[in-house]
Amino acid sequence: MHHLTLKYQVKKKLQVVHQQVASTWNELTREQLLEIIRIQFSFKPDHMQKLLLLKTLLQVKWAILHQFTGVQRLGLYPILEFLEESTLTKQLLPALKLEDLVLHGPADRFRNITFAEFIYADTLFGFFTKTGKEAYLNKLIACLYRPQRLDYNPKSPTYKGDIREDFNEHLIGERAQLVASIPQPDKYAILTWYRGCRKELELIYDKVFTQTNQQKAAEGDWGDVLLSLSGEKFGHVEQTSQQRVHTIFKEIQRKAREHEELERRQKQQK
Numbered sequence: 001m002h003h004l005t006l007k008y009q010v011k012k013k014l015q016v017v018h019q020q021v022a023s024t025w026n027e028l029t030r031e032q033l034l035e036i037i038r039i040q041f042s043f044k045p046d047h048m049q050k051l052l053l054l055k056t057l058l059q060v061k062w063a064i065l066h067q068f069t070g071v072q073r074l075g076l077y078p079i080l081e082f083l084e085e086s087t088l089t090k091q092l093l094p095a096l097k098l099e100d101l102v103l104h105g106p107a108d109r110f111r112n113i114t115f116a117e118f119i120y121a122d123t124l125f126g127f128f129t130k131t132g133k134e135a136y137l138n139k140l141i142a143c144l145y146r147p148q149r150l151d152y153n154p155k156s157p158t159y160k161g162d163i164r165e166d167f168n169e170h171l172i173g174e175r176a177q178l179v180a181s182i183p184q185p186d187k188y189a190i191l192t193w194y195r196g197c198r199k200e201l202e203l204i205y206d207k208v209f210t211q212t213n214q215q216k217a218a219e220g221d222w223g224d225v226l227l228s229l230s231g232e233k234f235g236h237v238e239q240t241s242q243q244r245v246h247t248i249f250k251e252i253q254r255k256a257r258e259h260e261e262l263e264r265r266q267k268q269q270k
Contacts, residue, residue: 001027002079006058006068015067021057021079025088025196032056033092036083037192038185053080088196093189096145098178103145104163105190110197112160115248116241117143117167125194134180134187141182141190142175143167205249207256 002021007014022028028036035056043049054076055065068076089109096103106113113121121143128136146164153159179187202209240248 004058004076004079006060017060017064019058019060021059023079024082025086025192026090028088028092030092032059033088033189033192034185037188040083041184041188050077050080053083086192086196087199088193089200091193093186093193096141096179096182096186098181101147101178103175103179104148105145106164107161109200110245112162112164113144113245114167114242115245116169118245119241120167120169120172121194122198125198128191135176137187137191138176138179139172140194141179141187142172143169144190144194145179146171146175201245201249205253208249208252 002023004019004021006017006019022032025033036053039049039052039056043052051065051073054073055062057079058065058076065073091105091108094105096105110118121140124136124140124143127133128140146167148163149165152163154163
């Protein structure tokens with residue numbers, strides 16, 4: 001958080017306000033996130049957009065913002081820089097309320113997403129990135145956001161840390177029709193969150209997100225990764241696909257590092 005002291009004059013009387021201002025995406029409130037998304041899609045990246053974003057981050061009224069001098073505003077613009085690249089991994093939209101249904105989203109940082117779910121979600125993400133067709137975005141959200149599981153009981157010894165019903169790719173299409181009615185800011189806020197979480201995966205598991213694997217992912221093909229891990233470690237293909245995505249990627253990362261170490265030793269012995 002930025003700790004700012006804002007000074008301005010009202011009727012020649014100095015006003016001093018001490019304000020805490022978000023300095024990362026993860027420090028935003030849900031309301032700020034949705035307003036920022038709305039502003040970014042409704043206004044060109046010009047002076048007006050900056051003023052609106054500044055107002056949202058500072059959480060002040062227009063009347064107060066207009067008391068700042070031009071120099072003061074320019075001095076505050078650097079606090080907007082973090083918005084240029086999405087690093088949002090905190091789940092600020094844990095649930096979506098439709099007419100007669102509540103859809104629950106994944107936990108922060110993809111913590112409870114299975115590998116099967118990730119395969120479908122990332123394929124849809126790739127298709128949307130390529131085409132810009134909102135139908136793919138609706139399906140991506142329908143993949144991630146699901147109704148509460150019937151046996152939900154967080155105090156049960158069998159609770160696995162996910163309020164959502166188990167992932168079933170055959171239900172995505174029907175649920176996507178319901179998701180289509182969700183307001184645009186909500187959809188693009190979820191997309192922003194997905195991008196941030198995926199980028200974090202790329203940084204943590206650099207041996208997974210190689211150029212070759214990224215190309216396969218762009219083509220919607222994580223199948224080779226799934227098949228290569230199926231067997232003794234996680235069980236058959238279906239069992240492997242039900243593992244958490246972080247568990248799968250940690251194993252790939254471990255194998256890759258072991259392979260690199262083996263190659264290094266072999267070179268030293270020559």
